[in-house]
Amino acid sequence: MQRIGVFVCHCGTNIAGTVDVKAVAEALGREPSVVTSVDYQYMCSESGQNLIKDAIRDYKLTGVVVCSCSPRMHENTFRKAAAAAGLNPYMVEIANIREQCSWIHKDVAEATEKAIILGRAAIAKVQLNAPLVAGESPVIKRALVIGGGIAGIQTALDIADAGFEVDIVEKQPTIGGKMTQLDKTFPTLDCAACILTPKMVECAQNELINIYSYSEVDAVSGFVGNFSVKIRKKARYVDETKCTGCGLCTEKCPQKKVPNEFNLGMDNRRAVYIPFAQAVPKVATIDADYCTMLKTGKCGVCSKVCTAGAINYKQTDEIVERQYGAIVVATGFNPIKVDKYDEYAYGQSKDVITSLEFERLTNAAGPTSGKLLRPSDGKHPHKIVFIQCVGSRCTPEKGKSYCSKICCMYTAKHAMLTREKYPDTEVYVFYIDVRTPGKNFDEFYRRATEEYGVHYIKGMVGKVSPKADGTLEVQASDLIMNEQLRIDADLVVLAAAIEPDKSARPLATMLTASMDTNDFFTEAHPKLRPVESPTAGIFLSGACQGPKDIPETVSQAGAAAAKVIGLLAKNKLTCNPCVAHSDELLCNGCSQCANVCPYGAITYIEKEFVMPDRSKKIRRVASVNPAVCQGCGACTVTCPSGAMDLHGFSNRQIMAEVDAICK
């Protein structure tokens, strides 16, 4: 039998003005198990709290009901007071007789009656309360960053800066990501490599940062503060510790016809390669799909020329298992494939290119050493047409439903740079809307038209037809002139939509992190928790969460790092004790609860039970990880047998409230 104390607050006249608090205290004092019931001016004040503390000691209370303002206001205050008097804080319930009673009613009799009923409901609930103890779990003080683009790099640097170890897993042979392929960056036009490579070097040199390049995440288990991750280090057939990055092997390799992915296949590399000069780690990698030695066993040139003896044809994939307290996803994006849009003739003409290919054509380290030349004949293009929104803002059948966000700005950059370097070139940009919300963005776009004379045309290109003379006939509408244009262009550049990297979906499954229909990771809250995944301990950095430009990516990367640091700085995590728990004797292991859990908090264990006849039996039962569960209760309703219940909001507690209200 509980011993319950009821404390009715006047809140000055806020409550006492419309609720007869004395009558409430008196009526509730007659409820079963209530041993004391008093009213007071301000319960939340120091002396009000002391009143509660004294009553807990004097009456040996096992439960407390405070009739006052909203629990969202002072539930914690009263819980702390109870704890100070030696009562479990979760034995306190609040009846909200201010916001949900005195403030909305004028009639005193009516409001008083309602306050009594709300008090009764709280008493009925507290009758069934049980002391709850918040669990604790240790935090492993190391973070994992998945993806080594600018997002991952910035997050890793910021975490390391706070003194925590960070591992970066990057699937390519080098970190750097998409930004390494860019020429200049908008709106300031600094060179991408100049601002990125120092950060890459910093990562390599920072003692707290460990880079797993050419590696992928194979499996993830555990929970916030305590993840265990299997990392597959793919065989690169070069001993990273020995290779000096001299590059001799990449010059001598006889296999010269490997499409160079760094230049998007616009030139070739060798079978053993270093993606680019500033690669980090600067270590050669052998492409097993093309290496003659690995395929036929005959060649071995690279091994012969390597003075460091770093080549190892017998290398195999290696799995390392490491523990982390937090995981940051920074898997980035890719441009979509545009060959499905027949009307733009991407597959038909070499001179229809994507914007990322255009970046390579204008980059000094690119296939043309930075000279803008047509891929088909190597001639300088005099008329260039840029097409916006290729695959963005479409119906799901036609492409991506979202705006890819970065295309308007980089196209303005491309147009501007082209006009600056080659003033004899006519540049047309076909747009639906020009979207430039960002600091100095609209000014930048205006400069493209006002200072550089780029022709912006409101309208869309309907068709690109390659002609016999090598030009491309661009048929488009000009919506403002209300006419149809035909432009004979030398080069057509498509601003392809961007999409999350393909590796994100399987990774999300491993992390039990949720994704939207476009495979972007979802945030814990779209406004208030934008860099956290709903799964505790998983954080989001960069374009894996949605299309982003570089400044935005870097700020999000820093924000994610701050969240990680906040987590790793703790020695132990205190869990919310109002979490789900499963009655193993009732659970039949059907897995429905795990299907609705947004946090992956429910796992199934094979547990041995002693049956009434003393025989032992192994049964599959649900097990809730209290460190991961957030206490939403979705599982409790899915469970038909009622094996799954929620501490603090149990089936019986809520039904007791219902009963008290309806009586």
Add this chain to the structure above:
Amino acid sequence: MQEVMKKRAIELLSDGTVAKVIGWMPGEFSYDMTPAVFTTAEEIESNFVYNDFCGANVSKYVMREQKKASDAKILVFLKPCDTYSFNQLTAEHKIVRENVYVIGVGCDGMADVEKIKAAGIEGITGIESDGDKFIVKTVYGDETIARADALAERCAACKSKKLTVYDEIIGEDGEVVENSGRFDLVAKLEAMSADERFEFWRNELSRCIRCNACRNVCPACTCEQCVFDNPKSGIDQKAAADSFEENMFHIIRAFHVAGRCTDCGECSRVCPQHIPLHLLNRKFIKDINELYGDYQAGDDTESKHPLTSFTYDDAEPSVIHERGNE
């Protein structure tokens, strides 16, 4: 058919592939075929039966046998509708698929003995199928009855004759039946006024004697302990003391199996009070199909059922308030 099945069962039993066989044998009367577990060739020889009275869904018996010994190899004969329940039980980890050898048996619909009796045929000892007729064996000699007149209601509105899981097939595999008409009665009820519906269901549910046969036979009712039997649940009730409790039990039971019910119709078959309980389950199935897209529980063992999944643009609950017929 029965002989082929018997032969195959004995083969698999004697070559050690399986240790138990789940099928049917006569119960109290020779027309109430009951699920049965056989462990020897002799038992099969003398008792195993498969005929047009074998309507009972045996999938749940696999679960029961595996509960006794999860590693014992079991042979089970499943009719098409039983395979859906079997899949659903597998999906919910109630059956270890690897330890079961499934022989799918084709089915053309089962006979309803009540209908045969109602046609004045007495002393029934057996049944045979013959095209669009059933030949009913009786102590007074053979009688014939048109298939349409003796077919069980649920088989007349059969949703699928397709075997969704099997290791081998005896007989013919069929297809999913389009336009089975199984929702016709639900639609008819929906078209009634609220008063008429209330009247209808009061009339039906007030007959409930809480024998729990529906719950015991249901392949989706697999709880260790039912909420209605658990004093700790706060809603336990042994017998319905009030009309509310009659409603409560059946609403909650239907809700608990919603999305998981394969529409096998066993609940209505076993109800001694002849309450059309399947109309509750079918209402959920019809709503699910209409609101969230066609879904058949037990089609496979992978997909999440409609109540444990969602789409961002699901219908709002107000659709219920906005549709016709208050």
Add this chain to the structure above:
Amino acid sequence: MQVNEQFTPTIVAFCCNWCSYAGADLSGTNRLQYPANVKIIRVPCSCRVNPMFILRAFQRGADGVIICGCHPGDCHYTTGNYYARRRTTLLFSMLDYLGIERNRTRVEWVSAAEGAKFAATMNDFVAQITELGPNRRLEDLRCRK
């Protein structure tokens, strides 16, 4: 027995802690009135509302039950209200199918900023239930007042 007296219905409102309960608080802070016969039960999320609770309320004498949660897409637990939406839709449809007045139940999405909507919703719902009259089809006679 109340005969010819003004019928005041008993209404149970399940409100999720993060949006609707806060919305109810806000309507209090703004002094927006709604009838006193609406009593709120705080639950962590609309997905915590078990059909058993709804039936229980009717059994014990409630005349109307309303469930309020975050707007779809805004759930504090990301997905809770999506499950609640399906469950309540199907349950309400079933009650309707059994001939129980469909307007005794309702779901509304009320955000923490929508104090006015909360009060308006409650006023509207109370009026609706008052018009429907006492719950007789899903009550437990033993609990009749």
Add this chain to the structure above:
Amino acid sequence: MENKTGMKEQILRMSGAAVQKCMRCGKCSGTCPSYDEMEYHPHEFVYMVEKGDVEKLLKSESVYKCLTCFACVERCPRGVEPAKVIEAVRLEAIREQGRNHLKPDQIPELLDEETPGQLLMMALRKYAK
């Protein structure tokens, strides 16, 4: 005004096209082979029908200039189907004039499996004078 919305509804119903999905990119007009022949262009059809401004379209020769090649339908990023809107306006114009050129009994012999039914109907209405 009422008549205006009535006409719009009628055209939307006939065409089954979702004009409200249009994002005004002009790709339909950019792709239209009949563009120069037309007074009102595909994107204008979509926009004007959405506004309910159908009268001008009904009177315009443009409705007969559309080749029904469906390039705009094929390429519209938003699935608006401008050609179907134009066809619906054309039908409306023909109906208003009481000049239905369609002889139903001629259809079966003209059908073959390759020809989209809708295309055939359009051709009949346009050319069977």
